[in-house]
Amino acid sequence: MTDLELTHYIQQVSQKYFQRPFKHRANFNRRLKTTGGRYHLEDHHIDINPRFAEDSDKSILLGIVKHELCHYHLHLAGGGYRHRDHDFKQWLAAVGGSRYAPALTVAKKVQWHYQCRRCGQNYARQRRLNTQRYVCGKCGGRLKLL
Ligand SMILES: [Zn+2]
Ligand SMILES: [Zn+2]
Secondary structure, eight states: OOHHHHHHHHHHHIIIIISSOOOSOEEEOTTOOSOSEEEOTTTOOEEEOGGGSOSTTOHHHHHHHHHHHHHHHHHHHTSOOSTTSHHHHHHHHHHTOOSSOOOOOOOOOOOEEEEETTTOOEEEESSOOOTTTOBOTTTOOBEEEO
16 A cells, blocks of 8 residues: 555545545654554644554554544544543544554464473474474484474
8 A cells, every 4th residue: 555545545534434534644654663653733644554554454454544533633623632532532432443553463483392202301493393303302202292
């Protein structure tokens, strides 16, 4: 997704859920680490963390865009646009936006655990081992998968 496509997407979400136009620009910002997005009070643009835009059904992105649009529209309308404001909480609940940046699912490295049948030494490996070929480094015994 390009910045232009992102802006178009936000325009669509804005019309559909807020019935108000999004008239500013949006762009991906790789420097956002754990936050999904950011609304800028000075020039009204919205930054989106590209890592949250990668899910195929856009459900995470949609939640973030709704959240940022609550800041955006409330701020422009002179309402309570901060997280602690009543207006903000109400609007967010009404459109079903994300309350906080959703946690990025960190791909956990798969570990295979083996134990030596003879001496009991434990091994953890990133890859699956062929227990016919690999033997215990300590005693040369056969390994079993745990
Ligand atoms: Zn926010
Ligand atoms: Zn052993």
